[in-house]
Amino acid sequence: MISFELSEQQNQIKEMTHWFAENEIRPMALEADRLGKVPDDWLHQVNQMGIQLNTSSFGGGGKSSGKRKKEREGNRMGVLATEEMAWGDPAVTLSLPGAGLGGPPIESSGTAEQKERFLSIFTTDKPRWGAYALTEPEAGSDASGVRTTARKVDGGYILNGQKIFITNGGRASWLVVFATVDPKLGRAGQRAFVVEKGTPGFSCTKLVKKMGLRANETAELLLEDCYVRTENLLGGEELYETSGSKPSGFQVAMKTFDSTRPIVASMAIGIARAAYEYTLDIVKKEYPKQGNYFHLASEILAEAEQDIQAARLLTWEAAWMADHGIANAKEAAMCKAYAGQIALDVCAKSLELLGPTGLEGHLVEKLYRDVKVFDIFEGTNEVQHLVIARRQYAPYDIRV
Amino acid sequence: MISFQATDDELAFVAVAKEFAKDRIRVQARESEQVEKVNEDLIEEANELGFLALELPEDWDGLELPLITQTQIMKALSYGDLGIVQGFTGAGDAASLFRLLFEHPGLQQVKDDNLTQGDSTTILVDLSDTEKPLGSTVSVQKDGNSYLVNGKTEPIRLAQYADTCVLFAKDQDGSPVILLLNDDWTVEDGDYRLGLLAAGIGKLTFEDVRVPESSVLATGTKAALIMKKVQTRNYIIHAAKQNGLMEAALDYATEYTAGRKAFGQEIAKFQGVSFKIAKMAIETRIVNHLTWEAALKADEDSAMAHGLALRAIHRAHKGVRFVTDAAVQLLGGHGFIQEFPVEKWMRDAQAQVALYGRERDYLTQRGAEILSGQVEVPVE
Numbered sequence A: 001m002i003s004f005e006l007s008e009q010q011n012q013i014k015e016m017t018h019w020f021a022e023n024e025i026r027p028m029a030l031e032a033d034r035l036g037k038v039p040d041d042w043l044h045q046v047n048q049m050g051i052q053l054n055t056s057s058f059g060g061g062g063k064s065s066g067k068r069k070k071e072r073e074g075n076r077m078g079v080l081a082t083e084e085m086a087w088g089d090p091a092v093t094l095s096l097p098g099a100g101l102g103g104p105p106i107e108s109s110g111t112a113e114q115k116e117r118f119l120s121i122f123t124t125d126k127p128r129w130g131a132y133a134l135t136e137p138e139a140g141s142d143a144s145g146v147r148t149t150a151r152k153v154d155g156g157y158i159l160n161g162q163k164i165f166i167t168n169g170g171r172a173s174w175l176v177v178f179a180t181v182d183p184k185l186g187r188a189g190q191r192a193f194v195v196e197k198g199t200p201g202f203s204c205t206k207l208v209k210k211m212g213l214r215a216n217e218t219a220e221l222l223l224e225d226c227y228v229r230t231e232n233l234l235g236g237e238e239l240y241e242t243s244g245s246k247p248s249g250f251q252v253a254m255k256t257f258d259s260t261r262p263i264v265a266s267m268a269i270g271i272a273r274a275a276y277e278y279t280l281d282i283v284k285k286e287y288p289k290q291g292n293y294f295h296l297a298s299e300i301l302a303e304a305e306q307d308i309q310a311a312r313l314l315t316w317e318a319a320w321m322a323d324h325g326i327a328n329a330k331e332a333a334m335c336k337a338y339a340g341q342i343a344l345d346v347c348a349k350s351l352e353l354l355g356p357t358g359l360e361g362h363l364v365e366k367l368y369r370d371v372k373v374f375d376i377f378e379g380t381n382e383v384q385h386l387v388i389a390r391r392q393y394a395p396y397d398i399r400v
Numbered sequence B: 001m002i003s004f005q006a007t008d009d010e011l012a013f014v015a016v017a018k019e020f021a022k023d024r025i026r027v028q029a030r031e032s033e034q035v036e037k038v039n040e041d042l043i044e045e046a047n048e049l050g051f052l053a054l055e056l057p058e059d060w061d062g063l064e065l066p067l068i069t070q071t072q073i074m075k076a077l078s079y080g081d082l083g084i085v086q087g088f089t090g091a092g093d094a095a096s097l098f099r100l101l102f103e104h105p106g107l108q109q110v111k112d113d114n115l116t117q118g119d120s121t122t123i124l125v126d127l128s129d130t131e132k133p134l135g136s137t138v139s140v141q142k143d144g145n146s147y148l149v150n151g152k153t154e155p156i157r158l159a160q161y162a163d164t165c166v167l168f169a170k171d172q173d174g175s176p177v178i179l180l181l182n183d184d185w186t187v188e189d190g191d192y193r194l195g196l197l198a199a200g201i202g203k204l205t206f207e208d209v210r211v212p213e214s215s216v217l218a219t220g221t222k223a224a225l226i227m228k229k230v231q232t233r234n235y236i237i238h239a240a241k242q243n244g245l246m247e248a249a250l251d252y253a254t255e256y257t258a259g260r261k262a263f264g265q266e267i268a269k270f271q272g273v274s275f276k277i278a279k280m281a282i283e284t285r286i287v288n289h290l291t292w293e294a295a296l297k298a299d300e301d302s303a304m305a306h307g308l309a310l311r312a313i314h315r316a317h318k319g320v321r322f323v324t325d326a327a328v329q330l331l332g333g334h335g336f337i338q339e340f341p342v343e344k345w346m347r348d349a350q351a352q353v354a355l356y357g358r359e360r361d362y363l364t365q366r367g368a369e370i371l372s373g374q375v376e377v378p379v380e
Helices: A008-035 A040-048 A074-088 A090-095 A103-109 A112-119 A183-189 A236-242 A248-286 A292-323 A329-359 A363-375 A381-396 B008-035 B040-048 B067-078 B092-100 B105-116 B220-259 B271-299 B305-331 B342-355 B359-372
Strands: A130-133 A149-153 A156-167 A174-180 A190-196 A202-207 A218-229 B122-126 B139-143 B146-152 B164-170 B176-182 B186-188 B203-211 B216-219
Touching (some): A008 A074, A008 A363, A074 A090, A074 A248, A074 A292, A090 A248, A090 A363, A103 A112, A103 A130, A103 A248, A130 A156, A149 A174, A156 A174, A156 A190, A174 A183, A174 A218, A174 A248, A183 A190, A183 A248, A190 A218, A190 A248, A248 A292, A248 A329, A248 A363, A248 B359, A292 A329, A292 B271, A292 B305, A292 B359, A329 A363, A329 A381, A381 B220, B008 B040, B008 B067, B008 B342, B067 B220, B067 B271, B092 B122, B092 B164, B092 B220, B105 B216, B139 B176, B146 B176, B164 B220, B176 B220, B216 B220, B220 B271, B220 B305, B271 B305, B305 B342, B305 B359
Parallel strands (some): A130 A174, B122 B164
Antiparallel strands (some): A149 A156, A156 A218, A202 A218, B139 B146, B146 B203, B164 B176, B176 B216, B186 B203
C-alpha cells in the first residue's frame, strides 16, 4: 500500500537524530566552520555516545532472525537520519566517526572475514573512520578511467597512484581504494582494495581548503609502491575469478553509488531544509504581513518548500527500492541530481530573502557554501543525468 | 511505513486503464479533436468499465474510490489522451460535491438522472474567488430564500453538454453559497483553437435565473468548507491527469529520439537530447509523488490536504508545460506538425493549465498558508 507515513522505528530514529542535530551539532556549526575542523574532544565524546556516520545501514532489520522475517528498512532509516543530521550541520555530520562512504562497498562486496575485520573496529573506545577513495586527478566522474595501478605480486598487490577529494581520507583507519590491474582491460581490470592506515607507501599529502564544508577533512593521498595483502582485495580473488571478464571492481563502485547517492541526496535535503526553516522563521518575524515583500516571500518560500518535499519523496523512493532489493540506479541518480540542484537553489533563495543582512553571522551563508559540492560529489549533476538517460533508453538498446 | 507499492487491486485497475488508454483512447485522439467531441461509444465503454464513476458515491452507484487509487487510474487513462479524458461526459468536476453531499435532498433529481439515464452531465462553475480578474461577469444576489443569477462565465469544460450546473459563488454580501441550476442557461459557442477541443468548452450565460431554496445546496461557513474540500479533490485529480499526459510525452519523446538519426547517430546519443529526457523523467516522477502525497492526506481528511493539493497542482501545471514543450522540441520540426501527437499534447497541456487555475496564484496561496502558520510544514 502506498504510504508516506513513518513507521514507529523510522519515527524514533528521526526524532533521536533530530534531537542530537539540534542540541549537539547545530550549536557548534559556525564555530567549526571558522576553525576548519571539528574539535577532537567533541568527536571523542559523541563517539563514546555511540553516534557514528554509517551510510550503509541503520540497523533496519532484514537479516534472517529465526522465524520472524521483518521488512528491511535500513535504507529508509538511513535517509531519514541523515537528513536530520545534515540539517544540524553537514560538515560536522560528515566528520562523525564511522565507516562513512567506505561502508557500503564493504557491506556489498566484502567477504564475511573482511566485513568482520573492517567494520568491527568502530567501537566507542576511540573515534575511527573509514573512507572511500575513487577520485583521481584524471578520473572523477569517469570512474572507469582510474589510473592507480595494482601490480600482482606474491601474496598481494603493489599499488601506485594518487587519489584526491577523499572525505576523511587523512584520518581514516582504512580506505576502499580503486585501482586497475591492467589499464587496457578498462572496467574489467578494476579492483577494490582496503588500504589500512600506516601501510608503508601510503600517505596523506595534503588537506585541501574548500569553499564550504570547511570543518570536514578532504584529503589528497599518495600510493607509492604500497604493498597490500591479497586478504585486502575486496571480495577476495574468487570474486574476480568467478565473474570472468565482468567488470567487478567497477561494479563495486557503481553498486556503492546506488546506496550512497540517496544518502548524499538526503544530506542536501537536510541543508536545504535548514536554510528554509531558518529563513522562514526570520521572515515570519521581520517581514511585513502584506504588500510586495509579503508576496515575494510567499512565492519564494512556497517554491522552496515544494522543491524540498519533491526531492525528499524521490529520495525515499530510491531508498525504499533499495530496501526491497529493486534495482534503483535510475532513482538513486534522480534523487541525487534533483536534491543537489534544488538544495543550492533553496539556499540562494533564502539568501535573497535575507538580503545583505544574511552576509554576516547567519547560518544560511555557510549552508550556501556547504551545499554546492552536493551537486558535484558522488557523481556530478551531469553524471546523474547520464545515468538516468541510460536507464531511460535501455529498452531501446541505445547506449548514451 | 514509507512505501511506494500500490496494492494488487490498484495494479489490476491501472493495468485495465492503461490498456484502455493505449488501445481505445490514443487511437481516437485526433479524430475527437477534429469533430470536437468524444465518440459516444468510447464514453459508453469508459462508463461500463467504471472510469466515469471513480469519485461518485456508492449510494449513487459510483465506485467511491480513495483518491490515492483514483490518481493512479486517472494518470493511466490520461496517458492515452488528456483531450479525450477531459471530454468524457458525466459528473465531471462536480463528482466530488456529489460524494460529499450524496444525501442532500436538492441533489436527489441529479442522483436519479445519473442512475436512470447514466449519461447526464454536470459542470462545476467555481466563482468563489471574487478577486479573479477577467472573464466572468456572473453575479449572485440573495433575494429572500432564493438567489438570482445573472451574467456570463469564463470558458468552462463540458459546458456544451451540461444538463445541470453546480455554482460556487458569493452573494452580494460576500457570503459563500453553493447552488444547483438545471439547464437555465444558454451556451455560447466559442472559437477555441488552443487545445482540449473535444472537451466541450463554452461560456454559460444566465439571465435572471432564479434558484429556489430547494436548490441551495449550502450557504455560509458550511458552503466555504465544502468548496475547499471539492477544490482540494479536484486539484489532486487534475494533477494526476496532467501527470498521465506528462508520462505519455516522456515515453513518446524517448522512443522517438532513440530511433531518430542525425549526424550519423541516434539523436539520443547527444547529451543535449538525453539530458532533456532525464529532466523530463525527473519532473514526471516528482509530479506523481506530490500528487500521491496530497491524495493520501485528502483520504485521511487531513487539514493539510488543501495545502498539499495546491502544491501538487502547481507542480503539475509547471511540469506538464515543461514536459510537453520538451517533447515537441525533441521531435524538432516533426514535433510541430500534426502527423505526430506531441503538438496536440502541448496545446492540450496549455489549455488545461488555463482552465484550471493560475500557476502563480497556487504558489502564493500556499506561501500565504506557510507564512500565516495555518499549517505545519510537513517534514515527516
